[in-house]
Amino acid sequence: MDVNNTLAPSEKLSSIVVKGMQEKKASDIVVMDLRKVKNAIADFFVVCSGSSDTQLDAIADAVDEEVHKILDQNPWHQEGKANKEWMLLDYVDVVAHIFKKDKRDFYAIENLWGDAEITEIEDIS
Template sequence: MAEKKVTADELISVIIKGIDEVKGENIQLLDLREIDNTVTDYFIICSGNSNTQVNAISGSVQKAVSKELKDKPWHIEGLVNSEWILMDYVNVVVHVFQKHIRDFYDLESLWGDAKITEINTVS
């Protein structure tokens, strides 16, 4: 039996749920599909208040995606110091930052041509 292909919308939804589970903040979805030569279709960017929370957000996202979609990241970086963890799900890349690191790198401005959606969660 062939595996069901996970859509970007399904993946994004589950990732956001994983971020929200552990109170990730300031979640933004950047749609990069209209920009030439990008490495992915979407960025999801969020913040945590400490390396412990950044690590917890990363773990929660991985657990949610694994459980609900039977998928795992192709690549993960930044787990050592947990200031900026990048999880690459190929067509969706998740960036989990500590606030001061997010402010410093300011990916939202760097990718200013992207369509940016603020994600408001219920919690």
Template sequence: MKQRKNKEVSSQELCQLVAKGMLEKKGQNIAILNLRNVKNAVADYFVICSGNSDTQIDAIADSIEEEVYKLSKIDPWHKEGKTNREWILIDYVDVVAHVFKKDLRKHYDLEELWGDAELTLIDESAA
């Protein structure tokens, strides 16, 4: 079982840091899926957002890592998608960030796939 190093930051706090990183670079349609009560879930939370271009998607991913590290000193356990910049996944074990190009997000529809999860939408105008 993989384990996060810094247990001083709860998975709920970590998911808020991820969302903050998304907001910093104008991530769109930010959704937090609370998977804690979903049987066989791979994490406590998924935090999902969309970007308009591969450049923006890359910037959002970098911003997530910067915000999380700055406030918690946690590095990602695993990352993928940085080369293609269409779907970047940043895995913090308990929290997984998904940064999608808009059309790809619709195609994979994680919100529907994990439909049993509690869904929270973030108001981007509050940033």
């Protein structure tokens, strides 16, 4: 995704989150556009999978670093760093969800927000 100044702030933030995820080889990245979904709690969810505790930590750290470096913004709220199954970085308008693969299947967040416009991001090899 191209990060440029023509994007709306939440779109730009979501593309920076994707970039951070890609840097640590997150898999199955999807961007869920919730702006037209009634009662949505954010503009975008960015969801990805990781295969180990170490990778989940690395993905979360890379997302945090990219967003801070480019937008000088820190997460408003974070969850899941201790259990390493589902980590969440909440930037208010954009929420990053970093799942261990089996937990992502279990929670099926994409199905919970079925009205969202979903963009799948191609994995980088």
